[in-house]
Amino acid sequence: MAFTTVLLLPGTSSAGTNSGWVYTTDYDPGGVGAFGHDGDWIKVCDEQADGYNVRIHLFKMSNLRDMASLTTNDGHLDCESKSFASVVPENIRVGIRVSLTKDGNEKFHGRKWDLIS
Incomplete structure (x- = not known):
């Protein structure tokens, strides 16, 4: 007589994906950004x-609508970071776009798709 034992282990509550650094696409990248799923922060x-x-x-990947954005304000070597956990549901597919901005115009867009919050 054969029998099977099933062992149930607790799973992780969030299996999100960090983006790593994403660079602007200009010749000598002037900007960089990142997304972290633990706390849903962007930098x-x-x-x-x-x-x-x-x-x-x-x-949000499903409709390409912005959920959050963040901009540097002090020029060279300025870094900004913020958690957006209150507006980003867990375990959804998200993406980030990093760009240079001046006078309301954006260019040199670096992107990373299909991350998980």
Whole structure:
């Protein structure tokens, strides 16, 4: 007579995905940003004294709508970070876009898709 024993172990409550660093696409990247699923935070840094600020957008993959954004304000070597856990549901697919911004215009968009919050 054969029998099977099933062992139930607790799983993790959040199996999200961190983005790693995402760079703007200009020749010598002037900006960098990241998403972290643990606390659903985003971080953005200005890497060059080029007259641009750097903006990161966190968006929902299902409809491509922004859930949060963050922009540097103090120029070269400025970094900003913030948790958006209150507006980002757990275990949804998200993406980030990092770009240089000046006078309301954005360019040199670096992106990373299909991350999990």
